[in-house]
Amino acid sequence: MEFKKKWVIVLLLIIGFIFGFYFKSLIIDRSKNNPISKSKSNTKENRIFDQNINEIDFSEKLHGKFILEGADYAGFEFIDSKTISWTNEMFPMDPDTMRLKWIDKNTFVATLTKNIDKKCPPRDWIRKVVSYDGSKLVLKNIWTGWEDSADDDEIFDKE
Structure with a gap:
């Protein structure tokens, strides 16, 4: 009986790991974790700044x-x-x-x-x-x- 419990626990952990890895992209919004997009807000000033980055010295x-x-x-x-x-x-x-x-x-x-x-x-x-x-x-x-x-x-x- 003890052997079956251990196998069930191991199988559940493996299945949980696989589902967690597979569904990670559905859970995490990648744009929220992108540090570059975090630093840019939607203000008019930052949009202009982003468009003209090559013009700034x-x-x-x-x-x-x-x-x-x-x-x-x-x-x-x-x-x-x-x-x-x-x-x-x-x-x-x-x-x-x-x-x-x-x-x-x-x-x-x-x-x-x-x-x-x-x-x-x-x-x-x-x-x-x-x-x-x-x-x-x-x-x-x-x-x-x-x-x-x-x-x-x-x-x-x-x-």
């Missing part, structure tokens, strides 16, 4: 500290038009200073200024502004590493 708009969403310290600090720093979550008291160069109005390259290994080229990060509403900044992290990896969006809150 972000080299003049981005100043100050932006903390990576979900982190305590990690993030960028736009110091001036040519300097940016990156604070790592593990070592918040030792931020990396980077040279900032804007490729166009919403895409920049950040290059580490500290030479770690003379045999290797400097590390470059390329980021593109996806959206910015004055308090929430979304950057597309354009992959520049050795192996293949997809670009991804990073969300920052203005400090």
Whole structure:
């Protein structure tokens, strides 16, 4: 009798898992969980901003500290038009200073200024502004590493 109870419980758990995985898309509205759509409201100002994102010169708009969403310290600090720093979550008291160069109005390259290994080229990060509403900044992290990896969006809150 004890053996049958265990099998019934195991089967119910497996069936529950399968149904939960299968019906997940019906339960969760994906647009509500999309952090980019959360930062955009339906105000006229934001709709205009979204339509003209390629016309805004972000080299003049981005100043100050932006903390990576979900982190305590990690993030960028736009110091001036040519300097940016990156604070790592593990070592918040030792931020990396980077040279900032804007490729166009919403895409920049950040290059580490500290030479770690003379045999290797400097590390470059390329980021593109996806959206910015004055308090929430979304950057597309354009992959520049050795192996293949997809670009991804990073969300920052203005400090």
